[in-house]
Amino acid sequence: AQSVTQPDIHITVSEGASLELRCNYSYGATPYLFWYVQSPGQGLQLLLKYFSGDTLVQGIKGFEAEFKRSQSSFNLRKPSVHWSDAAEYFCAVGFKAAGNKLTFGGGTRVLVKP
Amino acid sequence: EPEVTQTPSHQVTQMGQEVILRCVPISNHLYFYWYRQILGQKVEFLVSFYNNEISEKSEIFDDQFSVERPDGSNFTLKIRSTKLEDSAMYFCATGAQLDRETQYFGPGTRLLVL
Numbered sequence: 001a002q003s004v005t006q007p008d009i010h011i012t013v014s015e016g017a018s019l020e021l022r023c024n025y026s027y028g029a030t031p032y033l034f035w036y037v038q039s040p041g042q043g044l045q046l047l048l049k050y051f052s053g054d055t056l057v058q059g060i061k062g063f064e065a066e067f068k069r070s071q072s073s074f075n076l077r078k079p080s081v082h083w084s085d086a087a088e089y090f091c092a093v094g095f096k097a098a099g100n101k102l103t104f105g106g107g108t109r110v111l112v113k114p
Numbered sequence: 115e116p117e118v119t120q121t122p123s124h125q126v127t128q129m130g131q132e133v134i135l136r137c138v139p140i141s142n143h144l145y146f147y148w149y150r151q152i153l154g155q156k157v158e159f160l161v162s163f164y165n166n167e168i169s170e171k172s173e174i175f176d177d178q179f180s181v182e183r184p185d186g187s188n189f190t191l192k193i194r195s196t197k198l199e200d201s202a203m204y205f206c207a208t209g210a211q212l213d214r215e216t217q218y219f220g221p222g223t224r225l226l227v228l
Binding site (some may be wrong): 032034036041042043044045046049051087090092094096100101102103105106107 | 149215
């Protein structure tokens with residue numbers, strides 16, 4: 001069955017430190033890949049997406065993600081975390097053949113220490 | 115920046131009652147989706163809608179659920195007879211004609227069924 005896994009439920013990072021959030025998917029072909037962020041009381045905001053081409057994609061708020069086909073991964077990174085980055089982050093995949101419905105990972109909650 | 119809006123933000127209802135959740139898509143978006151997130155669980159796809167008909171639906175989307183665009187702008191999700199297990203956050207998402215793979219989410223409606 002198709003699935004998306006975010007292995008880390010919680011991550012605590014110090015402000016100014018780097019952050020990496022893991023995402024692995026299980027699909028027969030390369031899906032569309034997304035990262036969304038959800039701040040408390042807010043909806044899901046799109047951070048970045050990968051469809052094809054350059055495997056390193058840049059997003060908003062200083063985030064980037066790298067698609068690695070061999071590892072079926074799409075990890076999210078930020079070199080220097082700000083306190084405002086405290087939120088829940090969701091990896092999602094979609095397939096054109098599946099009507100573009102998104103399948104989400106379980107989310108990773110990021111806490112930022114001062 | 116245009117965004118998807120949803121009303122109400124919160125709704126409390128009695129089991130067996132009908133509820134209608136409303137979504138106003140980003141202007142010119144033609145692809146519409148509903149997702150839900152039960153507390154502590156993953157975001158799950160419910161239904162996709164295009165050209166006034168359902169494109170795809172999940173097994174969750176049974177006969178108790180329906181969607182429509184009553185006035186060409188709003189997009190609604192109706193639950194005819196709510197059950198306790200319908201308590202969740204419901205997200206609307208929309209996509210543009212030329213970029214249907216990318217979905218933009220609203221802030222969600224938190225539904226509590228008592």
